[in-house]
Amino acid sequence: DAGITQSPRHKVTETGTPVTLRCHQTENHRYMYWYRQDPGHGLRLIHYSYGVKDTDKGEVSDGYSVSRSKTEDFLLTLESATSSQTSVYFCAISESRQNNSPLHFGNGTRLTVT
Amino acid sequence: DQQVKQNSPSLSVQEGRISILNCDYTNSMFDYFLWYKKYPAEGPTFLISISSIKDKNEDGRFTVFLNKSAKHLSLHIVPSQPGDSAVYFCAATLNSRNNDMRFGAGTRLTVKP
Numbered sequence: 001d002a003g004i005t006q007s008p009r010h011k012v013t014e015t016g017t018p019v020t021l022r023c024h025q026t027e028n029h030r031y032m033y034w035y036r037q038d039p040g041h042g043l044r045l046i047h048y049s050y051g052v053k054d055t056d057k058g059e060v061s062d063g064y065s066v067s068r069s070k071t072e073d074f075l076l077t078l079e080s081a082t083s084s085q086t087s088v089y090f091c092a093i094s095e096s097r098q099n100n101s102p103l104h105f106g107n108g109t110r111l112t113v114t
Numbered sequence: 115d116q117q118v119k120q121n122s123p124s125l126s127v128q129e130g131r132i133s134i135l136n137c138d139y140t141n142s143m144f145d146y147f148l149w150y151k152k153y154p155a156e157g158p159t160f161l162i163s164i165s166s167i168k169d170k171n172e173d174g175r176f177t178v179f180l181n182k183s184a185k186h187l188s189l190h191i192v193p194s195q196p197g198d199s200a201v202y203f204c205a206a207t208l209n210s211r212n213n214d215m216r217f218g219a220g221t222r223l224t225v226k227p
Contacts, residue, residue, distance in 0.1 A: 004157075041116075041219060042118070042120075043217040044217070045215065048212075090158070097211050097212050098210055099148070099207055102163070104159075105159070107155065107156050
């Protein structure tokens with residue numbers, strides 16, 4: 001298994017509070033991704049990173065920001081959580097951006113915004 | 115706008131029989147297709163893929179078929195085993211890039227002993 005750790009695994013927070021989810025990898029892969037999984041939608045890309053301090057938006061980036069100050073850590077921040085951000089969040093890594101380098105996913109963080 | 119669709123939320127098959135999971139897509143520019151498998155409380159894991167220049171790719175019990183004219187992808191599992199019970203996600207990419215990947219909503223496969 002790829003060395004990917006997501007923390008926390010579960011979180012309940014109130015609307016309007018800031019939340020930060022952490023993804024830590026031990027594979028030294030250049031590319032890291034944050035996805036959310038919702039019923040009826042599959043996985044949707046929020047943000048991705050192609051190196052330290054290099055990030056870009058994905059399909060559903062509104063309301064989210066990311067930071068990558070070290071190769072091994074990719075943080076996802078919800079500045080002011082809303083109920084629509086209740087979801088399961090997955091971090092993924094890959095050696096390259098090309099498809100012959102499949103994504104390896106962490107085990108997810110279940111976030112509930114009340 | 116769901117560009118990748120898995121119209122069957124669930125599928126149940128008997129152990130030893132064939133499982134066929136289907137996927138349709140709308141964007142003819144997709145050039146690479148993948149299947150991921152997900153067990154409860156775990157992240158998805160890569161299963162098999164196919165390039166748009168091919169129509170079939172096989173890996174052990176798993177075969178993926180691509181019909182570009184119909185914009186249709188299918189995953190065949192033969193023979194099905196109880197350990198195959200999981201949610202299967204179909205995915206498609208543009209420009210062969212991971213950051214341009216679109217996932218279907220998933221199909222839950224149950225293989226009964």
